[in-house]
Amino acid sequence: MRAALIGLCTALCLSALGCGGHGSSPFVSTPGGSTTAASNVVSVVVDAGPTSTSPDVNTLFTTVEVCSPGSSTDCQTIDHIQVDTQSFGLRVLASALTVALPVQAAAGGGSLAECTVFVDGYSWGPVALADVNIAGESASSVPLQVIGDPSFPNVPASCSGQAPVEEDTVASFGANGILGIGVFTQDCGPQCVTTAETGFYYACTATLCQPVTVTLAQQVTNPVSLFATDNNGSIIDLPSVTAPGEVNLTGSLIFGVDTQTNNASGTETVLTVDPQFGYLTAVFNGQPLTMSFIDSGSSGIFFTDTGIVQCTESNFSQFYCPASTLSLTVTLQGANGVTANIGFSVDNAETLASDNPTFTVLPGLTGTNPVSGSFDYGLPFYYGRRVATVLENGTTSLGAGPYVAY
Amino acid sequence: MLNVRSTMNVKKCLVAGGVLIAALTPCIAAAALGEPEASIQTDALQLRGSINVTEHAGYRLHELQLPSGTLVREFVGADGKVFAVAWSGLTPPNLRQMLGRFFDPFVTAAGAGRKDHSHLQVRTGDLVVQSGGHMRAFAGRAYLPQSVPNGVDLGEVR
Numbered sequence: 138m139r140a141a142l143i144g145l146c147t148a149l150c151l152s153a154l155g156c157g158g159h160g161s162s163p164f165v166s167t168p169g170g171s172t173t174a175a176s177n178v179v180s181v182v183v184d185a186g187p188t189s190t191s192p193d194v195n196t197l198f199t200t201v202e203v204c205s206p207g208s209s210t211d212c213q214t215i216d217h218i219q220v221d222t223q224s225f226g227l228r229v230l231a232s233a234l235t236v237a238l239p240v241q242a243a244a245g246g247g248s249l250a251e252c253t254v255f256v257d258g259y260s261w262g263p264v265a266l267a268d269v270n271i272a273g274e275s276a277s278s279v280p281l282q283v284i285g286d287p288s289f290p291n292v293p294a295s296c297s298g299q300a301p302v303e304e305d306t307v308a309s310f311g312a313n314g315i316l317g318i319g320v321f322t323q324d325c326g327p328q329c330v331t332t333a334e335t336g337f338y339y340a341c342t343a344t345l346c347q348p349v350t351v352t353l354a355q356q357v358t359n360p361v362s363l364f365a366t367d368n369n370g371s372i373i374d375l376p377s378v379t380a381p382g383e384v385n386l387t388g389s390l391i392f393g394v395d396t397q398t399n400n401a402s403g404t405e406t407v408l409t410v411d412p413q414f415g416y417l418t419a420v421f422n423g424q425p426l427t428m429s430f431i432d433s434g435s436s437g438i439f440f441t442d443t444g445i446v447q448c449t450e451s452n453f454s455q456f457y458c459p460a461s462t463l464s465l466t467v468t469l470q471g472a473n474g475v476t477a478n479i480g481f482s483v484d485n486a487e488t489l490a491s492d493n494p495t496f497t498v499l500p501g502l503t504g505t506n507p508v509s510g511s512f513d514y515g516l517p518f519y520y521g522r523r524v525a526t527v528l529e530n531g532t533t534s535l536g537a538g539p540y541v542a543y
Numbered sequence: 544m545l546n547v548r549s550t551m552n553v554k555k556c557l558v559a560g561g562v563l564i565a566a567l568t569p570c571i572a573a574a575a576l577g578e579p580e581a582s583i584q585t586d587a588l589q590l591r592g593s594i595n596v597t598e599h600a601g602y603r604l605h606e607l608q609l610p611s612g613t614l615v616r617e618f619v620g621a622d623g624k625v626f627a628v629a630w631s632g633l634t635p636p637n638l639r640q641m642l643g644r645f646f647d648p649f650v651t652a653a654g655a656g657r658k659d660h661s662h663l664q665v666r667t668g669d670l671v672v673q674s675g676g677h678m679r680a681f682a683g684r685a686y687l688p689q690s691v692p693n694g695v696d697l698g699e700v701r
Contacts, residue, residue, distance in 0.1 A: 223661065223677035254634055255660035256674050256681065257653070298639030298646070301653035301663070317678065324678055328633055332610045336634050414680035428631075428675075428682055435661045439675075455664050507664040507673030508682045509701060515661070 176273035177367045177393055177400065181375075183386040183498050183516070187217040187233075188308045194497050195436040195516040197373070199390055201316060202270040203229065203236060206278045211236055212270075217313045220373065220390060221434030222526050222541075223415070224317030225324040226357035227269060227281040228253060231262060232306060233313035234283060238265035241280060243340030243349050250289055250339045250346060251282050251357065252296030253324070258304035260284040261292045264338070269360045271316075274392050276363035280355055284310065293346045295335040315434070316360070318371050318390075320415050320529050320539035323356040362528055367393025369531030370538060372400055373433060377521030380462075381484055382496040386520070394525050395533040402535045405525065405542040408471030412529060412539060419512035420468040420476075428511040429469070431524070431541055435515025437502040438481055440467070447505065448487050456486035456504040467512060471540065481517065575617050575625045576642050577687055583607075583617050583625065589640045590615065601695040602626070609636065613681075618700060620692045627686035627700045635674065635681045642685055645670050649685075 181199045185192035197220040204212035213236040215229060240263040243249040253260040262284040269279045285305030297303065304310045317324065329337050333348035338356070340349035361371055375388035391400045410417050410430070419429035421440055437456070442465075448458035463483040470476045484501030493499075500517040518524065527538035535542060575586045583605045587594050592607035592615060607615040613632030620626045628641045639646045649672055652665045662675040663683075674683030684700050691697065 221660075225678055253678075254681075255678075256635075256676060256683075257658040257660055257663045294639070295637060298637040299635055300638065301650040301665075302658075319678070321679060325633075326679065328611055334611050334634065335637060415677070416680060428680070430677060430680075432661055432677060434677070436659050439659075439662055504662075505664065506675060507662050508675035509698065511675050511682065513661055513675065515659075 177391055177397055179272040179390050181220055181373065181388050181390045185497050186311055187313050188311070191308060191311070192497065193311055193436070194499055195502060196311065196497070197433050197516055197519070198312065199271070199316060201227065201314075203234075203238070203267040203281070204270065205236055205238060206266050206268055208268070215313050219312040219315040219434065221315050221317050221432070222319045222373070223430055223432040223434050224315060225319050225321045225359045226317045227279065227314065227360055228260065228284050228317070228357070229281060229314035230284050230307050230310055231286040238267045238283065240265050241355055243338075244351065245340060245349065247340035247342045249349070249351065249355060250341045252293070252299065252336050252339065253282060253284070254299045254336050255304070257300065258302035258309070259296055259300045260304045260310065261289065261296055262286045262305070263289050264355070264357060271360070272392065274364045274367060276360045279360050279363055280357050282357050289341060291346065293339060295348070299336040318359060318361050318526060320410060320526060322359050322362045322529060323353055325356055326353070329356060359528065361392060362530070364392060367396045367400070369396065369533060370394045370525060370527035372523055372525045373519050374523040375519045375521065378498050378500050380482065381489055381499070381501060382493055383498040384495050386498045394527055394531070402525070402533055402542070405535065406475060406477045407473065407535050407540050407542045408469055408475055408477065409473040409536070409540040411472050415539065417472065417541070418470040419514070420470060421512055426510050426512045428508060429513070431514045431518050433516050433519055435513050437499070437504055437515050438517055439504050439506040439513040439515065441506050441509060445483060450487055453486045453490070456502070457483050458485045458487050459483055460485070462501060467514070479514075479518070575640075576628055576645050576685055577690070578625055578643055580619045580623050580625065586615070586617070586640060590636055599699070601692045615641070620690060624690065626690035626692070627684060629684035629701050631682040633679055633681070635683065642672075645685070
């Protein structure tokens with residue numbers, strides 16, 4: 138009965154992106170008048186994203202609701218929030234936000250702001266608090282970043298020097314926000330508690346922002362860890378994709394692992410990751426690549442193989458363009474020593490795009506990796522798999538996090 | 544092999560510059576890539592790092608351990624100039640500082656278009672920047688291809 142109700146709720150949630158939160162009760166009433174557990178499933182989609190002028194590929198989105206802390210009416214549902222298993226915490230573009238959220242105070246005075254550094258760019262804005270509702274899950278007073286807030290117009294030079302491109306608009310960011318549900322609880326962790334790092338947290342007055350230490354509780358925090366239940370991790374469940382790709386793809390993001398009947402572990406392969414950086418090892422072409430990771434936020438499979446022809450068109454520089462599709466294998470190796478052979482295809486990126494201009498789901502999109510010791514297995518890893526990400530303090534029937542299992 | 548070890552942990556700039564270092568104005572306008580070896584001292588000041596220096600075939604290596612735990616490595620050729628920098632750790636170092644006069648060309652070449660958050664590769668005529676990783680785990684390098692000493696394997700630049 139319980140399973141059937143959860144299944145029903147799952148189906149209902151899947152029928153509308155962003156099910157749950159206010160306006161639709163997360164609870165299911167039974168004929169006897171009691172209630173069952175809240176839904177822990179939200180729909181996710183791979184599509185072109187929020188801006189038609191610069192469509193995304195291999196980018197996974199969901200919908201979240203944010204509310205002013207304590208309010209049940211001052212709420213907003215925001216779609217096209219990217220789902221990212223290699224960042225930590227929720228970030229929302231100010232231009233996509235209509236509800237007012239209180240900015241946290243920095244230690245020693247001023248408002249707390251953050252410089253979020255990605256490899257390709259930086260995002261600047263205040264660290265606010267919001268109640269976050271996703272599916273039937275809720276977390277209160279979650280520290281999150283508001284990116285590109287016009288009240289914080291001056292990006293410190295020590296922030297803009299961290300990466301080349303300012304990503305403070307929906308168009309430059311590629312999403313209305315990002316939901317970081319990777320293995321870590323905070324986006325910085327203990328280091329920012331003790332050291333005022335440049336390129337992390339800042340205390341801002343009207344005229345000046347300077348690096349500041351920040352407690353773990355004030356840091357931008359993975360909302361999963363703050364849910365009342367289902368808080369040890371999450372599962373991304375995407376259907377398999379027919380080669381060479383599809384226009385869109387819809388699947389599920391399930392919260393908790395071994396906390397409900399719909400997220401029970403079975404015989405999955407568990408790959409633990411190192412507790413400091415979240416890396417695992419990928420053995421590719423006989424080389425152990427110790428800075429490797431599985432990342433729903435990466436739009437392809439990125440590795441170095443000098444034997445594969447790179448594309449020549451400028452838009453595709455650093456992508457691979459073999460004359461015909463290649464079938465390769467990489468061996469993933471967890472910090473626990475568990476290994477798994479994973480086969481994947483290397484398509485011709487230029488042909489993929491030119492033959493399938495409407496496709497946003499491209500499992501064979503591959504490119505070079507700028508770091509010689511790294512294999513970045515992006516969203517294509519999740520196609521046709523059910524992949525669990527268990528948090529650093531999470532435990533399941535299969536063991537303790539941080540780990541990835543499929 | 545000669546081993547020179549000089550450890551320093553400098554916060555004078557912070558003291559002298561006060562809040563300026565954290566704000567908009569660099570305390571000292573100098574940088575490492577393409578600059579004389581002495582500029583590494585400036586990097587150590589700006590980045591608040593401690594330095595360890597070792598000699599290798601074809602280059603001298605300065606390793607800066609930053610307070611964040613990020614390791615920065617600067618490679619100096621026989622001409623006394625920095626031909627490469629590399630980093631790994633919690634956060635990248637300040638690339639404006641590390642790349643110096645090459646930072647603006649780097650930004651221009653990286654372009655305003657949206658890319659992937661996990662990797663970036665920029666090649667201009669006289670500069671290569673290769674950067675990757677994810678939040679809480681970054682690695683990368685920048686080098687001047689025309690200045691890499693003969694016989695030095697780029698595989699060592701990491």
